[in-house]
Amino acid sequence: MTDTYSLAIDAMGGDAAPASVVAGLDLAAERHPGSRVLLFGDQVALAPLLARFKRAAAICTVRHTAEAISSDLKPTQALRLRGASMRLAIDAVASGEAGGVVSAGNTGALLALAKIVIKTLPGIDRPAMAAISPSARGDVVMLDLGANVQCTTRNLIEFALMGDVFARTVLGLPAPTIGLLNVGSEELKGSDQLRLAAEGLRASHLGPQFYGFVEGHDIAAGTTDVIVTDGFTGNVALKTGEGALKLMGTMLRQVFSASIATRIAYLLARPGLDRLREWLDPQRYNGAVMLGLAGVVVKSHGGADARGFASAVDVAMDMVVHRFNEGIRDGLARMQHVPPIAGQVSAPLARGI
Amino acid sequence: MTDTYSLAIDAMGGDAAPASVVAGLDLAAERHPGSRVLLFGDQVALAPLLARFKRAAAICTVRHTAEAISSDLKPTQALRLRGASMRLAIDAVASGEAGGVVSAGNTGALLALAKIVIKTLPGIDRPAMAAISPSARGDVVMLDLGANVQCTTRNLIEFALMGDVFARTVLGLPAPTIGLLNVGSEELKGSDQLRLAAEGLRASHLGPQFYGFVEGHDIAAGTTDVIVTDGFTGNVALKTGEGALKLMGTMLRQVFSASIATRIAYLLARPGLDRLREWLDPQRYNGAVMLGLAGVVVKSHGGADARGFASAVDVAMDMVVHRFNEGIRDGLARMQHVPPIAGQVSAPLARGI
Numbered sequence: 001m002t003d004t005y006s007l008a009i010d011a012m013g014g015d016a017a018p019a020s021v022v023a024g025l026d027l028a029a030e031r032h033p034g035s036r037v038l039l040f041g042d043q044v045a046l047a048p049l050l051a052r053f054k055r056a057a058a059i060c061t062v063r064h065t066a067e068a069i070s071s072d073l074k075p076t077q078a079l080r081l082r083g084a085s086m087r088l089a090i091d092a093v094a095s096g097e098a099g100g101v102v103s104a105g106n107t108g109a110l111l112a113l114a115k116i117v118i119k120t121l122p123g124i125d126r127p128a129m130a131a132i133s134p135s136a137r138g139d140v141v142m143l144d145l146g147a148n149v150q151c152t153t154r155n156l157i158e159f160a161l162m163g164d165v166f167a168r169t170v171l172g173l174p175a176p177t178i179g180l181l182n183v184g185s186e187e188l189k190g191s192d193q194l195r196l197a198a199e200g201l202r203a204s205h206l207g208p209q210f211y212g213f214v215e216g217h218d219i220a221a222g223t224t225d226v227i228v229t230d231g232f233t234g235n236v237a238l239k240t241g242e243g244a245l246k247l248m249g250t251m252l253r254q255v256f257s258a259s260i261a262t263r264i265a266y267l268l269a270r271p272g273l274d275r276l277r278e279w280l281d282p283q284r285y286n287g288a289v290m291l292g293l294a295g296v297v298v299k300s301h302g303g304a305d306a307r308g309f310a311s312a313v314d315v316a317m318d319m320v321v322h323r324f325n326e327g328i329r330d331g332l333a334r335m336q337h338v339p340p341i342a343g344q345v346s347a348p349l350a351r352g353i
Numbered sequence: 354m355t356d357t358y359s360l361a362i363d364a365m366g367g368d369a370a371p372a373s374v375v376a377g378l379d380l381a382a383e384r385h386p387g388s389r390v391l392l393f394g395d396q397v398a399l400a401p402l403l404a405r406f407k408r409a410a411a412i413c414t415v416r417h418t419a420e421a422i423s424s425d426l427k428p429t430q431a432l433r434l435r436g437a438s439m440r441l442a443i444d445a446v447a448s449g450e451a452g453g454v455v456s457a458g459n460t461g462a463l464l465a466l467a468k469i470v471i472k473t474l475p476g477i478d479r480p481a482m483a484a485i486s487p488s489a490r491g492d493v494v495m496l497d498l499g500a501n502v503q504c505t506t507r508n509l510i511e512f513a514l515m516g517d518v519f520a521r522t523v524l525g526l527p528a529p530t531i532g533l534l535n536v537g538s539e540e541l542k543g544s545d546q547l548r549l550a551a552e553g554l555r556a557s558h559l560g561p562q563f564y565g566f567v568e569g570h571d572i573a574a575g576t577t578d579v580i581v582t583d584g585f586t587g588n589v590a591l592k593t594g595e596g597a598l599k600l601m602g603t604m605l606r607q608v609f610s611a612s613i614a615t616r617i618a619y620l621l622a623r624p625g626l627d628r629l630r631e632w633l634d635p636q637r638y639n640g641a642v643m644l645g646l647a648g649v650v651v652k653s654h655g656g657a658d659a660r661g662f663a664s665a666v667d668v669a670m671d672m673v674v675h676r677f678n679e680g681i682r683d684g685l686a687r688m689q690h691v692p693p694i695a696g697q698v699s700a701p702l703a704r705g706i
Contacts (some may be wrong), residue, residue, distance in 0.1 A: 013422055136600050149544055181589060183499050186367075190502060190585070215589070216595070220593070221596055232544070232649075233585065235568075236536065237593045238569065239568050243594070244572075244595075245597050246574075247574070248633075252605075255625035264621055265618040265619070268614045268617055268618035272610055272611050325543055
């Protein structure tokens, strides 16, 4: 890749933008001092921030625009704002000026614009949304998280391929294990699509890494490094897991604030409890990634703080530096003999989940 | 209902059967002293247990059989064991001798036998599996949990109806709120089935209780009392939530066992932590219920202890005493004008999620 800039960043997206974006970029710059970043946004708002955050200023070039896409704008309306900071950042990736884009702005607009402007990578049927989540055995990559409510066998196999390359480039795993999310680990469980996807993966170059079917509890257990599922199930599973952890956090706060004795208990256990909270902190796992486009696209949570935004920049930077899309191209070439990828998707396979 | 016995119980199913079954029945008998229960199993094994657990002995009549269905038997093989304790208990429900059956034995066999022998309630297209789980705002009923991997609009509406009656009869809620699990709360999100099910529910007698779409995090938040979803998503969500709580429990144990200070912290906070653990304890929520059959069918977890088995008996007893199936019949009658229930299921709707 010979992009002039590693990343194009939308400075105006997010609840606390552009302050959180520049502060996050400053943190990320410490880890990637040699990189070059294009920063799209309002010069007047950015100038004082860059004067304060010197590491961010050292790696970025500002491209001024006063236009921005608000968080409640519909994707169809966002498409018309050709001068908006998010749009210009995406254009920079489409033109090859930058390797990837990071935005904490309007999710629907980012996904729609990225698909239309940057386009799908040749050979990939549908892009997928992936994220990293904590497990008992280390970080786990899960996809799709909502880009595709219904998936074909071919989609699931492509998600496995993209998850494999993502786990290699971002988590640094040499041979990530891959699981297909199902309602039971027996071979006969689940839909036809799942059974055919399992067959296809076993027959592919990913065969040695393919664990087979996994169940909901395997996500937090970390049974495999990559969890592949359709966008509906993945979205529900991700939010259900987060909800359960949040419930437990609320309940623990109640336990520790009950009496003087429990307040003392909290103080005694605090270092460990703080580490646990930090480990489970959604900010650390910030950055939902759109895989399968002809450029790296990372969506930071709108409410992310500087540390959260820096995590999203980290993920994008890792993908650009370790040439994520070249890994996908190589993988696709090795997939050409796998029926659902090589052949046309047959009608019953295209049916849904 | 004029069944001679409230429940028929399979004494021989479960990892620690029949001891765990009789001990559990003893606990349940304390709460339902006037009930009458048929206990199917090996008289030789049961006699000393009943001599010890007097409250259980007081409410039950033993029907001897030496035959039992092992946990690894396939449903097709289980069907042939006509003298097995589980089969005889199911037969007692089918003949009207008992109102419901509880078993901690082979899940696949129980579901298959119950469907074939007890049969589906007239007017219900497909039975569903439901369970109760903890939330920040009280207990929540979720269904389907795996009986139907693919669901039609009609199925989802029937699940909502069954969830409503279950929440009334078992949780004692006068007008439970109902949510349809989706990937976003906006009306345009999700599959056609989901949108049509939402329309159907709004038009039905459940309209005032129907909250609309809910997301994964709403399960632990307790946004609604009933969560309706297809069996694939429900199974994954239930296991994902349990997995996340288990991960948190493991991590907390590590935090508290780290040093002398944290061990003291544990002792100080122990009453609250124990209450929290008890509240989240799967044993308390033991009892997956098969709804939509012409009799009450409750599956206890195979590894349930006496307390867990007693919970399953409690749920079954509540359903029989509060005439769960009469509630379903009433609800179905009121549903007759709702298109997906009244009319025939059209081809695109029958496609599955």
